[in-house]
Amino acid sequence: MHSRTSRSRQLFERAVASLVEGGSSPSRGPANYGDNPLFIERGAGAHIWDADGNKYLDWMMAYGALPLGHAHPRIVEAIVEAAQGGTLFAAATGIEIEVAEMLRRMIPGAERVRFANTGTEAVMAAIRLARGFTGRPKFIKFEGHYHGWYDDFLVNAHPQPVASLGHPHDPVKIADSSGLNRRALEDTVVVPWNDLQAVERALEINRGQIAAILSEPVMANMGVIPPAPGYLAGLRRLATEHGALLILDETVTGFRIAPGGCQQHFGVAADLATFGKALGSGLPVAAITGRAEIMDGFAWGGVLHYGTQNASRIGLAAALASLRELQRDSGAAFTHLWRIGEQLVAGLNDAFRETGTRAIAQGIGPMLQVLFTDRRAISDYREFCAYVDRGKYRRLALALFEQGVYMSPSAALHSVSSLAHTEDDVRFTVDAVRKVLGDGGF
Ligand SMILES: Cc1ncc(COP(=O)(O)O)c(C=O)c1O
Numbered sequence: 001m002h003s004r005t006s007r008s009r010q011l012f013e014r015a016v017a018s019l020v021e022g023g024s025s026p027s028r029g030p031a032n033y034g035d036n037p038l039f040i041e042r043g044a045g046a047h048i049w050d051a052d053g054n055k056y057l058d059w060m061m062a063y064g065a066l067p068l069g070h071a072h073p074r075i076v077e078a079i080v081e082a083a084q085g086g087t088l089f090a091a092a093t094g095i096e097i098e099v100a101e102m103l104r105r106m107i108p109g110a111e112r113v114r115f116a117n118t119g120t121e122a123v124m125a126a127i128r129l130a131r132g133f134t135g136r137p138k139f140i141k142f143e144g145h146y147h148g149w150y151d152d153f154l155v156n157a158h159p160q161p162v163a164s165l166g167h168p169h170d171p172v173k174i175a176d177s178s179g180l181n182r183r184a185l186e187d188t189v190v191v192p193w194n195d196l197q198a199v200e201r202a203l204e205i206n207r208g209q210i211a212a213i214l215s216e217p218v219m220a221n222m223g224v225i226p227p228a229p230g231y232l233a234g235l236r237r238l239a240t241e242h243g244a245l246l247i248l249d250e251t252v253t254g255f256r257i258a259p260g261g262c263q264q265h266f267g268v269a270a271d272l273a274t275f276g277k278a279l280g281s282g283l284p285v286a287a288i289t290g291r292a293e294i295m296d297g298f299a300w301g302g303v304l305h306y307g308t309q310n311a312s313r314i315g316l317a318a319a320l321a322s323l324r325e326l327q328r329d330s331g332a333a334f335t336h337l338w339r340i341g342e343q344l345v346a347g348l349n350d351a352f353r354e355t356g357t358r359a360i361a362q363g364i365g366p367m368l369q370v371l372f373t374d375r376r377a378i379s380d381y382r383e384f385c386a387y388v389d390r391g392k393y394r395r396l397a398l399a400l401f402e403q404g405v406y407m408s409p410s411a412a413l414h415s416v417s418s419l420a421h422t423e424d425d426v427r428f429t430v431d432a433v434r435k436v437l438g439d440g441g442f
Helices: 003-015 073-084 094-106 119-134 182-187 196-205 231-241 261-266 292-298 313-354 381-387 390-402 423-438
Strands: 040-044 047-050 055-058 112-116 138-142 188-191 210-215 245-249 272-275 286-290 359-364 367-372
Touching: 003 047, 055 423, 073 313, 094 112, 094 286, 094 313, 112 119, 112 292, 119 138, 119 210, 119 245, 119 272, 119 286, 119 292, 138 196, 182 188, 188 196, 196 210, 196 231, 210 231, 231 245, 231 261, 245 261, 261 272, 286 292, 313 359, 313 367, 313 423, 367 390, 390 423
Parallel strands: 138 188, 138 210, 210 245, 245 272
Antiparallel strands: 040 047, 047 055, 112 286, 272 286, 359 367
C-alpha cells in the first residue's frame, strides 16, 4: 500500500467493480499508471490535486486540452454564464457564427467551419468528406500517427516491436485493436513519416485511389517529432500532383504552435484541417476547417455528418473565451507557451548531460517529451520503436509524481506548456528530475 496515495488506491479498488480498469479510457488505467492510478480531484492554474490532497505541477494538461491551465477565471465565467441561459439547444445559435468567424480569421484556408465534439469525430468527418469529394476509397496515413480511436485510424498507430514492422517500402499493417472493420486495413495505406519518397511510391502504387494524405503536422503520439525541413511542403506538392487532398490533423498542434496552427507556422496550406483539444479549453469542442469547395460537401444530401452535441452553446462559450485570451496582446500568449516549453527542454537536457543520463528532451515550442535513448534525436516511428526505452521513461514519470510533478507516464505521449506555467515551474520540474535521476536507476 502506498500510504501517500492510499485514498486513490481505495477509489481504484472501488472503481474497478463498476468501470472497466477503473476508468473511461485505457490510458488512465493500469496500462500507463501501474497498479495505483491517481484519482484527481481538482485543478487550479498549473496545478492539480489528487484524492489524498497531494499537489502536482501538471505538464499533461488533459493531453493538451487546457491551453490556459485549470479553472481559468475567464473560462469558468464563460461556462457559468452560458449554462445559466441553457446548455444545449441542438439548433442554430449566434455564438456558433462568432466562433466560426474567429476561426476563419485565425486559421489559414478556413473558408468554412464545421463543429464536432472530439478530435476523433473531426478526423472521421474529414476523411468521409475527402472520400465523398474525390470519389476515391483509400487514404494515406503514417506509421505512429494517432488520429483517434475510429477503425480506419487504428492501424500502425502505437509503438510496436521493431521486428514486426516490415520493410519501410511496404510496412506490415498492424491493427491496434481487435474488432476493426476489415476494410480499415485494406483502405488505409500506411507509410513511414518524414520520407517523401515513401509517399510518392504509395501514391504511384495506388494511383487514382487515394482520396487524401492525412498527417499530424508534428508527430505528437510518438513523443514529439517535428517534420523534417520541407516535408510538409512536399506533402502538399504530392497531394496536388496526384489529385488527393491534404488533411492536417491539428488536434494537438492547433491553438498551441501558433494562432493559425502548423499551417501558419510552417507556411503550408492544407485542403482540410481538424482541431479539438485546446479549442474547447476543457470542453468537448472540435472543428473541421477548409476550402469552401470541399467543405460545402457537408451540405444536406452530400456527405453526412450529424451530432446532437455539435456546437454546444456551453462548449463554444468556453472556446470563444479561450481564443480571446490566446489572442490578447498581439499573440503574447504564444510567445509565453514557446518560452516555457523551450526553457523546459533546455533545463531537462542540461540535467541529463550533468547527471550522465542517456536521455534527451525533444520537442517544438510548447510540446515536448523526454526520450530515454542513446540517439541525439528521434526522427520517426521506427527509430522510436527501436531506440527509445519506454519503461525507463515510465519509471521516471511515476517517480516524479512523488516529487509533485505530473507528466503522462506514456513515453509515446508528451508534455505541454500552458499560459499558467511559469519559469519557477520550469525550475521546480528540472530540480525534481535531477533529484530522481540522482537517486539512481536511470
Ligand atoms: C493528433 C490527434 N488526432 C486526434 C486525436 C483524437 O482526439 P480525441 O481524443 O478528442 O478524440 C488525438 C488524441 O490524442 C490526437 O492526438
